[in-house]
Amino acid sequence: MLLKKYVKTRRKVKILLLVTIVALIVITCIILLGSSSATSGSNVERLLDERFIARAYQPQSEQQQQQQQPRDVAAALLQPQREHGVIVPEKYDEQKIKSRIMQNRLQQLKQQQQRDAEAEQARTTLDALATAVHIFYTAPVPWYKSKKPPLPAPEHPNEVALPLTTPKPVKILNTAFYPALGLYKPSAKLLGQHFENIRSCGIGVLILSYSKPTDPALLHQIIELAPQHNLSVTFELSVAGNRTVEYLRQQLQDIATYVELPGFYRVWSQSRAALMPVLYVSNAYKLSESLGRQMCHITALSKPPGKEEAGGLRSVLDAFFIGHIRLKSHADVLRRLCFDGFYSKLPSNGAVFASTWKNWSYLKSYALSYKMLFVPTVGPGFAERNKFPRHGDIQRHRSNGRYYGVAWRTAILNHVGFISIASYNNWPDGSQIEEVVPRAGFLDYNPGSKTKYLDLTAHWVGNFLKTRQEAAGVAQNCYELLNNTIC
Structure with missing residues (x-):
């Protein structure tokens, strides 16, 4: 309406168009000048x-x-x-990219090897040996376990798949870590290297598992080689509830042939005035019904007339028998069976009563009350590589060595006579302190060198020795095993 009001003649229309064109030209010039100045700044950037x-x-x-x-x-x-x-x-040159990645990886490996070499040279070692510190040693290591392959799926949902032939079990690697020495087999060179590592940690005694079938030649080789590295050897008998007394008697008869060897571990007994071997008995709490009082000492009053030679198992081999316990009641079971002591064996805090750190004070007091030995078992962790572990949920993370340290500190503060370590090379349980190598699909000791837990063991054994030396001036019970003497 406004346009019709003011534009009524042709002359006014021409003037309006001219003004509009001039305005558009002016606006365009302003825009161009502004963009040119901005472009000059952006060009610099x-x-x-x-x-x-x-x-x-x-x-x-x-x-x-x-x-x-x-x-x-x-x-x-x-x-x-x-x-x-x-x-x-x-x-995109893929070969150059891969080459650069490989070079970076090799450089990282060289740096890691250099750090490991420096750590190896600066390893914590002990010159003194603690014969009261024992370590479980596995020879040979069972690297593989058998696993049944899964059954084929049925063609129809309501049918049950039945294999035409019995599938053969498959062997799979049974370790969560990978050893730095590879999947080794026992040899003189390998045993010497292991024993030197154990000796450098200040450990004085090896605990070998003795269960049939075993290799007598390998046991003789270990017992003869151990003294060359200032080490002694003892055995852990493996028994179960279904074993008879005769089975245990036969085991003791076989072990009696090793006891007289110079490398077998013995302690001085004040009451018997003789050097006595120390033997561990696994699953000893299961022998309560079948064993009776076969472990008790035979005195002149208890010998039946005319049967002086007859008696318990100590007539076959007299030793300090230390039995494996799990529950609180098992300590009383072993006391009634005339065992000389008990140990926890499982290095998994909280899994059972005996392996729980806060219960060690009670077990130590109980042992002293009945003149027995309590041997706590410490370990760096526990990592069974099973989807469903045989003992339940007892996996324990190493927590960069802190788990190991708390176990050691608790054992030292309880002033125990023996300490057992689980283990040097029990790879299936993941409780080893031996060197590992980083490998895809396996755990490792990072952050830290491959000898990390050997160094930690040497550190804590040194603390254990220092505590015992400080306590030597105080009146101690002879069950503290000072000077390698026992009651």
Whole structure:
């Protein structure tokens, strides 16, 4: 309406169009001048970005030359390559990328080896040996376990799949860590290397599992080689509730042939005025019904007339028998069976009563009350590589060595006579302190060197020795095993 009001003649229409064109020309000029000034600033920023990109994508020598070139040359380097007027994208050289990744990986491995070598040279070692510190040693290590393959799926949901032939069990690697020495087998060189590592930790006694079938030649080799490294050897008998007294008697008869060897561990008994071997008995609490009082000492009053030679198991082999317990009541069971002591064996805090650290004070007091020995078992952790562990949920993370340290500290503060370590090389249980190597699919000791737990063991054995030396001036019970003497 306004347009019709003011524009009624042709002359006024022409004037209005002319004013509109002039206004558009003025606005266009203003916009162009503003964009030119902004472009000049952005060109500088873009040029700086291009120089940075050129330096990043050029080799070092070319980078040094590029720093001396002017901005226009830097911008020219980023001119896209063209073929027939079409921009050709930069080619992705996969081989160069892989080569660079491999070189970086090799460099990292060299640095890790250098750090391990430095850690090996700076290892914590002890010159003194603690014969009251025992360690479980496995020879040979059962690296593999058998696993049944799964049954084939049935064709129809309501049918049961029955294999035509019995599937053969498959062997799988049964360890959560990978050893630095590989999947080794016992040899004189390997045993010497292991024994030297154990001796450098200050440990004085090896505990070998004795269960049939076993290799007598290997046992003789270990017992003869151990004294060359200032080590002694003792056995852990393996029994169960379904074993008879005759089975245990036969085991003791076989062990009696090893006891007289110089490398077998013995302590001085004040009451018997003789050197007595120390033997561990696994699952001893299961022998309550079948064993009776076969472990009790035979006195002149208790011998039946005319049967002086008849008697219990100590007539076959007299020793300090230390039995394995799990529950609180098992300590009383072994006391009634005339065992000389008990040990916890499982290095998993909270799994059972005996392996729980806060219960060790009670077990120590109970042992002293009945003139027995309590041997706590410490370990760096527990990692069975089973989907459903045979003992339940007893996996224990190493927590960068802190788990190991708390176990040691608790045992030392309770002033126990013996301490057993589980273990040097029990790889299936994941409780080893032996060196490991990082490998895909396996756990390792990072952060830290491969000898991390050997160093920690030497540290805590040194603390144990220091505590015993400080307590030597105080009146101690002879069951503290000072000077390798027992009641």
